[in-house]
Amino acid sequence: MRRLRLSAAVLVSASLLLAGCGGGDDSSSSGDTTPDAQKVAGGSTLDSTWPLTGLPVSGDASASQDHPVLVAKMDNTYSSAPQLGLSHADMVVEELVEGGLTRLAAFYYQDIPGDVGPVRSMRASDIGIVSPADATVVTSGAAGRTIARIKDAGIPFFQEGAKGFHRDSSRSAPYNLFANLTDVAAGIDQDDARPDDYLPWGSEKDFPKGQPAKTIAATFSGGHTTNWTYQGDGYVNENTYAAKGDEFPADTVLVLRVQVGDAGYLDPAGNPVPETKFTGKGQALLFHGGRLVRGTWEKKDLTSNLTLSTAAGKLDVPAGHTWIELVPAANGNVTFK
Incomplete structure (x- = not known):
């Protein structure tokens, strides 16, 4: 920490x-404009990319804030x-x-x-x-x-x-x-240490072919559904509450099927408060570029980074802005077409 x-x-x-209320290696060439590697919280270094998107740092910005x-x-x-x-x-x-x-x-x-x-x-x-x-x-x-x-x-x-x-x-x-x-x-x-990457970032060209999937409906226990449509340059949340022009620019939608338990108390209205168990492993559905790749997510403990895999091996998330849906495995549902 x-x-x-x-x-x-x-x-x-x-x-x-x-x-309770409700970039690349350093180079001595004068023509090399690749940003320097940044310090990471664990003491190692990573290329100059942003930890929460995997996108490259541009200009004189730094991935260490x-x-x-x-x-x-x-x-x-x-x-x-x-x-x-x-x-x-x-x-x-x-x-x-x-x-x-x-x-x-x-x-x-x-x-x-x-x-x-x-x-x-x-x-x-x-x-x-x-x-x-x-x-x-x-x-x-x-x-x-x-x-x-x-x-x-x-x-x-x-x-x-x-x-x-x-x-x-x-x-x-x-x-x-x-x-x-x-x-x-x-x-x-x-300290201005760059945080570790939140997701296993990769490149667009390495994303598996998968299957076509241009609409997504992520249904949570109780009936709430978040709907997404792929529109060529990203995913649009069809039932967002965001102000017009202030919507999240989703390049990827990552659905993780998770276990949900009871937090052990009620909210002011008398409803049991659920607790998402974001550890262990479960089904992962990675939607990007109008395609779906199925896989498995794993997280060893609460502080661990998330890893993704398919039967073929490690699965990376194309760098960009990602919306993660933690959909209950037991009472939630995910449909797409």
Whole structure:
């Protein structure tokens, strides 16, 4: 885990617990413009690519930033419309929450925007989602037992009351909390080590042929379905709540079938809170370029990086912006055509 140092003011804010709420090698040639290799959290080096997309660093940018990966927990219901900030995200993970609804974990590293949201609460499921990126969570809070588990896992978080959070009076609570990520990042001082790659990145030319699949329906327990259509240059979320022009630019949709357990408590409405078990192994469906490649995902423990494979061997994700669907293996479903 990379070192994280918070100002005293931020530490005080972050202690206000809320109840559960709803490139290539270096060259001496003057014509070589390939970016230098970057330091990685584990002490080794990787080519100058962004850790959450695998895309190359351009110009004078660096894949080693002076802030951690920020993960904003965002509402994903009709009441959240319009969602702000998804177009700036490197990657998004959609996870099951109580009542058969879903919530988004939007990852930001390359581009730290202003307001994102609506910001909602954390779940224990987030431990396995954010840990591999050494991420800091931006949240409205969480239930007491979730806060305890998040702290035990060593995951830093900022919640309402910290710098950058504000309520939008034109919206109804609890769907009116937003966070200015530029302000949040300014309150964090840490070593500028490049995080490890979140996914096993590869190139477009090495992506297996697979089978045609231009529409996707990822159905979560309880009936919520996220629909995707491939439109030649990427995937469009047909039922997004994102503001017009602020949609996530998905190059790839990665569906992982996961086990889901009981978090052990109820939400304020009396619904059991589910917990995605993001460890072990399961079925993976990798959609890219209007094609589907079937495989298996594996994650040894909550902090481990995700690996993908097929019967032929290792499976890489083409570099780009990826939306990950954590669909329950037992009660969820995935259809495509």
